Amino acid sequence: MTRLNIYALNAPNDVTHTNLTRQKGEAPPLPPLADWLGVDRIDTDAIELFPISELGGMALSDYIMLAFAPDGLIPRDIQTRLDALEGSVLLVPDDALPGTTAAPGPSATLIASLPLTRPNHDAALPKADVTPTPRPAPAPQERESTPPIALFALIGMAVVAAIIVIFGWN
Numbered sequence: 001m002t003r004l005n006i007y008a009l010n011a012p013n014d015v016t017h018t019n020l021t022r023q024k025g026e027a028p029p030l031p032p033l034a035d036w037l038g039v040d041r042i043d044t045d046a047i048e049l050f051p052i053s054e055l056g057g058m059a060l061s062d063y064i065m066l067a068f069a070p071d072g073l074i075p076r077d078i079q080t081r082l083d084a085l086e087g088s089v090l091l092v093p094d095d096a097l098p099g100t101t102a103a104p105g106p107s108a109t110l111i112a113s114l115p116l117t118r119p120n121h122d123a124a125l126p127k128a129d130v131t132p133t134p135r136p137a138p139a140p141q142e143r144e145s146t147p148p149i150a151l152f153a154l155i156g157m158a159v160v161a162a163i164i165v166i167f168g169w170n
Helices: 019-023 033-037 060-068 076-084 149-167
Strands: 003-009 048-051 088-093 108-115
Touching: 003 033, 003 060, 033 088, 060 076, 060 088, 076 108
Parallel strands: none
Antiparallel strands: 003 088, 003 108, 048 088
């Protein structure tokens, strides 16, 4: 089961690196996160790093519930610890540390490790019906009866002929 590891950073940090900043194309220089976690490599596309103050009035536990979908509710004691944090936080799913286990040094403190919900794709689903749904043919639209240009030309010639007859041709 994949877990979300939540670290409080003990080193000063003002860098924000989240899913939102990645979607915006922002790529700030990151601190030495792999060193802080005691690993050789970290997938920075799977982590989130930010000052907790950027959450505004939202509690960190609420953010984690919305952004990461932990498996079940966060236990009350962990929720209290998360919401009491200040400074910056590093959220690291197990997927970000392929084939290794973190051994954080003095720059990061593990606060909690929460199981994440993962989709179950084992179900046998019925085949989808791909035949098009029959729809009635569209009703023919009535054409507006606009006179053709030839009719306008004929009316114009009749008016000119009437003027000539009435006023005479000189």
